[in-house]
Amino acid sequence: MKVQTAFALAAAVLVVLALAPLFIPDYWTGVLLGMTGYVTLATAWALFSGPTRYVSLATVAFFGVGAYTVAVLNEAMPYPMVLLCAAGIGMALALVVGLSTLRLAGVYFVIFTFGLAELVRQVVSWWEVNVTYTMGRYVFLPFEGRHIYWQLLALAAVTLLISWAIGRSRLGLALKAVGDDETVAAHAGVDVTRIKLLLFVISATIITLVGAIQAPRWTYIEPSIVFNPTVSFMTLIMALLGGAMRLWGPLVGAVPLFLLFEWLSVSFPDHFSIILGLLFILIVFVMPNGVLAKLEDLRKGGRA
């Protein structure tokens, strides 16, 4: 009954958000679009990195692969097929990467994923320079901001649904065990590598799709545009701010941070980076476990 209420509420919010572009100016649609993109990225990121505590900086590797797939294929096949292809490529890449690296732990994994993003970018550049002789591709798809926004919104809803479903399944329980202590989890009969791989692939596929869906917005794609490492860092920071261990954590982190970035770039275009840096320091000091955890602490403190 309560689950049903929550679902009804979520559906109502979804409908409101979906109808919003019909009533608000294009700029606010653009803001909603960017925000939905990051909510999806952060939620997908937390899907894998939250419970396992494997901090991944490979977000932009998959994001960029998705965008590039659209750039290469958008004139060769119908759009839904292009998206399917992008998802397939992202999945395959995640499988290869996951199989070869998920035995790495801790800081080695972080370094590897950061390297992966750069590796993918260099491979794409090399391919374009030496094989296809084109640098810079055009995406001419008849999409306006709101079309892209609707697609992202649908993907965000699906991502949250997946995250929710995993959280209450046996898989989620196993994941929590892995996050707490891998060795203990393995002894208790959890197939650690398989679970990590599965989650990594799901998360990476969603991230690839975000890149693919957003690509038509830029018209022109080249490696330096789509493999922008800022995407990885923003995703990470948003998820951590909200709390990567919770279903709504990444959303709660992404929405205010995105609005904050937007406000900063409007109000302080020349001091953006300085203010941003100070804010991050503040966040890390004041609420290292995320907003939701901080709220809980405050509430408990209030009662006691």
Added chain:
Amino acid sequence: MKYSIAEAARAARRLTTCATAAVLAVMVGTSGLQAQERDKVTIGYAVSKSGPNAGGADMTVTPNYELWVEEVNAAGGLKLPDGRQLPIEVIAYDDRSSAEEVVRAVERLATQDEVDFILPPWGTGFNLAVAPLMAKFGYPHLAGAAVTDKASDFVKRWDSSFWFMGGSADYVNALTEILIAEREAGRINDKIAMISVADGFGIDLVKAARPSFEGAGFDVSYDKTFPPETSDFATIVNEASNSGADSFVAFSYPPHTFGLTKQAKVASYNPPVFYLGVGAGFPVYPKIAGGSVEGVMSLGGIDPDNELNTAYRAKHEDVVGRAPDYWGSVLIYASLQMLGQAVERVGLDKAAVAGELSTGTFSTVLGAETRLENNQLRAINWVGQWQDGQFVAVSAQGGDGKAAVKLPKPAWE
């Protein structure tokens, strides 16, 4: 389980509050703007003030925007057809070298700030990223710092877009003409050593250069692409030197241009034709090269006898505090002058301004009769060469505002 439901409810509530607040803010914001009386012209732009594109934007684009606005305002403001003058108010954003940011900034300028005109960002990629929006909102798009061979296609797609920097094929073909003349004069052999940076700019030019050189009967005996991070050019210069080519052509970016120059001096590599990419036309280039750069060739160039241009350069140095580069700056500045004159003739209606830009004739720093052909500026200096401390526009024979190219290049000092 209870927890996540409670959390869901809370988050949902927060979200709806946010959305309502946003909608309310927008409604209040737009209704407030309507009633104002026009006492100024607002011009907005988003350029890369930070991130990897900041260097290029700060050399070619932003100083010229600032210079032009300051000049217009010092003269009393933009002139309108009825003789009134309105000061320009600028709204400037930083796109932080991100394609998504530049797109949203233009949306913001168009629908939130409701500026009268939007000036373009720096770079081919970013100009293309905003082109569909500029067309959608009806703003004339004066794509300045964007080199593209597809300008004619883009004009068909977005008829209020204007392209001021030509395409790769233009630059390469002008160079090929000079090389053919030199070969006929017996000053160079038919071999070319060519290198390019693996980036949008380098690849686009090298793609145009291969067929152009080979079609003219040249043999590209050394053809190498290097990654943008490259900082050591010893091997490349060595191999180019060993290739037996009399012409060295590098489609490089400033760091590589500077590095190649230094390495060529160290290795005493002094081919008759020494052509470099972006950076060789920067005013600081002779200082970086450490001495005379006589004979070095690159893209762009100016006509030193053009008094308008000389005055522009002096003014730029005066207002901005440094000299403009010898390639894109003057083109950007000319595009702004055209915008100002179009407004003076037809007023602030965006479609009328676009029409006037397309068909009118303007008096700019490039000359008294500057006009666009099929929405593209074609009166561009494609090849330049350092001659007597100036980076001048050259062609094989000279004339028409261009000097005759002086080859072979003298030895490094």
